[in-house]
Amino acid sequence: MNNSVTTESIAPLASEKTPEKAKTSNVITEENSDAYTTVGQAFSENAKMSMRNVNVFYDEKQAIYDVNLDIGTNEVVAMIGPSGCGKSTFLRCLNRMNDTIDTCKVTGKFLLEDQDINDRKMDVVPLRARVGMVFQKPNPFPKSIYDNVAYGARIHGLADRKSDLDDIVETSLQKAGLWNEVKDRLQQPGTSLSGGQQQRLCIARTIAVSPEVILMDEPCSALDPIATARIEELIDELSQNYTIAIVTHSMQQAARVSHRTAYFHLGKLIEVNETEKVFTNPDHGLTEAYITGRFG
Amino acid sequence: MSMSMLFLVMLVGVAATFYFCRQRSLSLASELGGIRHLHSLPVFYGVQAALWCAIPCLLIFGLWVVFDDAIIRELTLQYLTEEQRSLSANELQLLLSTIESITTGSSTVNDPQLIAISQHIVDFRSVSNLALSITVVCSLVGLSFWAWFKLKPENKARSNVERCFMLFLLLCSTLAIFTTVGIVFSVIFESIRFFQIVPIQEFIFGTQWSPQLSIRADQVGSSGAFGAVPLFTGTLLISAIAMLVAVPTGLMTAIYLSEYASSRVRSVVKPILEILAGIPTVVYGFFAALTIAPMIKNGLHGLGLDIAFLGVSIGPLEVSGESALAAGLVMGVMIIPFVSSLSDDVINAVPQSLRDGAYGLGSTQSETIKKVIFPAALPGIVGAILLAVSRAIGETMIVVMAVGTAAKLTFNPLESVTTVTVQMTTLLIGDHEFDSAKTLAAFALGLVLFIITLGLNFIALNIVKKYREQYD
Structure with missing residues (x-):
């Protein structure tokens, strides 16, 4: 990895502001003006992914305004904000999932290490193997548990022998904390599991292709508190080896699992800071309004 | 008062x-x-009263029309002589229709007894008509x-109007059910009569089909x-x-679309594709008989093969080379929109989340289709195919025009082969007595086809339903 080169090659557009100065801007209308600057620490010394000048349009409607953000290696970055603020759209840009939406147009630089993934020439298939995704609703394929996990490994040719594939399935399920629950019934359909187990199966499925980055789009919103707690533990464990970007509606969850938190508002990245700072002493008035429940 | 006049009076009333x-x-x-003190809007009181009038009147009217003729017929019988009454059912029917034709003036029979009876019938009719008019108007x-x-x-x-509306809808929906039941029973009863003439095991396992051979009634079955x-x-x-x-x-079309x-x-x-589905099957039949069948024949001829040649000249066109292949190909084309639109629905019903999941793991589009979408949609696709099969089995016109009626046991x-539906039409075309084995065979075939x-x-439908439950 060559992070220093990467960060230097892209000149940060927004200079970091001092918290005191930013905190004064507590008026929502100000954020509607086109020129704005993200407060806090949007950049990372050790960036795995670096996004610069990201703008996203659905037809004529702009959904994301000039976002700049780094996601550090083995870091968990949470993205929070009210509904419709563009956090999911932004996340889906990180592995080009927005390609499937015809009307969606994405501009800007998305560097994964030193490769621009938003380049039209970029092959999205290997990209998505490197940047995996876990979705809001558990979406196991209508196949057996084993085949669900083995799916990615099979299509990417990660295993030459059956025993290799067995290993991949076992380690992935172990990492996802599901192995003990399903090891005796690997041939049962993935849809027969409970919601929380299904979501961990989907995580195992993502891990099985050995991605470098895992994107999670509200992974717990369809789950009960116990299953949520289990997934949150899992995210914590996974952050040892993976870089994780997670979109969540739950501020408690963001506080529990993430290292840094990004607050989006009406398509703009308002503030990025250490999670603890965001939830105790945010730099920006809008962030404070959101986390104290004044709107959103 | 004439019926239409009476009807008009009812309408006005x-x-x-x-x-x-x-x-x-x-x-x-x-x-x-104010209206707010009424239970319902004034229009509902009007409709309710109209219904209270219309329904009983229509009932009287309908029953009268249904039983009118039977009662008059019974009354007529008493004027017949003893030996006329003891005639067989067919001959009695003939006599009655003669009398009937005298009443309409279209017969030149000059039997004074029959003319007297016909006069009685005319009287009965006018009395009945008058009575009906009076009853209905009163x-x-x-x-x-x-x-x-x-x-x-x-x-x-x-709420009364609401209930009437519900009953009306119920009546409409039961109409279809009763029709189905009626069809099933008529087919079953005629089939039973057929199986009394021809043993059921001979019908189901016999390999010879030549219903034309039975010329005289006493030869049937032998x-x-x-x-x-x-x-x-x-x-x-x-x-x-x-x-x-x-x-x-059809499937590839559906996947592409x-x-x-x-x-x-x-x-x-x-x-x-929907236009393709809207073409009348008889037009497909032309196409099969005039274009595809000669094409196959010529093509095979060029390859040194010769096929059954049944030269039939229609004007300048020589239609020939009837083959199962021609009919099958054209029927296949006819069913394509059926398969593709049903499969298209089924494929679209696969949740987007499954596609996202597959793409999110770095699958290409064709991998996603092969490994995720197709297996998920498979039960629905099987259901669609089975529906298409039953459509193909029931198809008649194309086969009539492109294959003919020679019943050959061949694969x-x-x-040239023939199908169940084609045989049914040929059995029933023309004048036949309805108790000959030949015509009754059509019902037996119909019954088997219906069961299949x-x-x-x-x-x-069960497969499709099961599949639906998987995602809903």
């Missing part, structure tokens, strides 16, 4: 009832201080006044052969060819 009862409810409302007037006097502000007119096996193999052969064409093409095609392409291709697609398609539809 009902309309008047509606108007006056609505007016009455309005005047009652103004006494009480009940109409009586019911109108009754409805007018019974009208009270607290009447639940709105010389005519009613083995249905060649018909069913013929049907099977043509349906199989049709499915070989329709299933892959639902997964790959841009919305512009889809907006052009889908309507064209060679280049030979019913079974297929039942299985198909």
Whole structure:
């Protein structure tokens, strides 16, 4: 990895502001003006992914305004904000999932290490193997548990022998904390599991292709508190080896699992800071309004 | 009073009832201080009263028309002589129709007894007509006044009208059910009569089909052969060819349209496919007989093969080389839109989340389709195919025009075969007594066909239903 080169090659557009100065801007209308600057620490010394000048349009409607953000290696970055603020759209840009939406147009630089993934020439298939995704609703394929996990490994040719594939399935399920629950019934359909187990199966499925980055789009919103707690533990464990970007509606969850938190508002990245700072002493008035429940 | 006149009177009476009862409810409302003091809007009181008049009158009218003729016939019988009454059923029927034709003046029979009877019939008819008119008009007037006097502000007119509407809808839906039941029973009873002449095991396992052989009634069953096996193999052969064409093409079309095609392409291709579905099957039949069959024949001829040649000249066109292949191919084309639109629905019903999941793991589009979408949609696709099969089995016109009626037990697609439905039409075309084995055989074939398609539809719908539950 060559992070220093990467960060230097892209000149940060927004200079970091001092918290005191930013905190004064507590008026929502100000954020509607086109020129704005993200407060806090949007950049990372050790960036795995670096996004610069990201703008996203659905037809004529702009959904994301000039976002700049780094996601550090083995870091968990949470993205929070009210509904419709563009956090999911932004996340889906990180592995080009927005390609499937015809009307969606994405501009800007998305560097994964030193490769621009938003380049039209970029092959999205290997990209998505490197940047995996876990979705809001558990979406196991209508196949057996084993085949669900083995799916990615099979299509990417990660295993030459059956025993290799067995290993991949076992380690992935172990990492996802599901192995003990399903090891005796690997041939049962993935849809027969409970919601929380299904979501961990989907995580195992993502891990099985050995991605470098895992994107999670509200992974717990369809789950009960116990299953949520289990997934949150899992995210914590996974952050040892993976870089994780997670979109969540739950501020408690963001506080529990993430290292840094990004607050989006009406398509703009308002503030990025250490999670603890965001939830105790945010730099920006809008962030404070959101986390104290004044709107959103 | 003529029937149409009476009907018009009823209509006017009902309309008047509606108007006056609505007016009455309005005047009652103004006494009480506004429409809001009524249980229902004035229009509901009007409709309720109109219904109270119309339904009994229509019932009387309908029953009268139904039983009218039977009663008059019974009354006529008493004027016949003893030996006339003891005639066989057919001859009695003949006599009665002679009398009937005298009443209309279209007969020149000069028997004074019959003329006297016909005069009696004319009298009965006029009495019956008058009685009907009086009954209907009286009940109409009586019911109108009754409805007018019974009208009270607290009447639940709105809910009564609602209930009538519900009953009307129920009546409409049961009509289809009763028709189905009627068809099933008529087919079953005629089939039973057929199986009394031809043993059921001979029908189901016999390999000879030549119903034309039975010329005289006493020869039926001994010389005519009613083995249905060649018909069913013929049907099977043509349906199989049709499915070989329709299933892959239809399925690929569906996959292309639902997964790959841009919305512009889809907006052009889908309507064209629907046009294909709207072409009358007889036109497909032309196409099969005049274009495809000669093409196959010539093509095979060029390859050094020769096929059954049944040269029939229609004007300048020489139609020949009837083969199961031609009919099967064209039938397959006919079924393509059926398979593709059903499969398209099924594929579209696969949740987007599954596609996202597959793409999110770095699958290409075709991998996603092969490994995720197709397996998920498979039960629905199987259901769609089974529905298409039952459609192919029931198809008649194309086969009539392109294959003919020679019942051969063969699986060679280049030979001429025949199908169950084609045989049924040929058995029933022309003048036949309805108790000959030949015509009754059509019902037996119909019964078997009905059971097969019913079974297929039942299985198909169950599969589709099961599949639906998986995601809902």
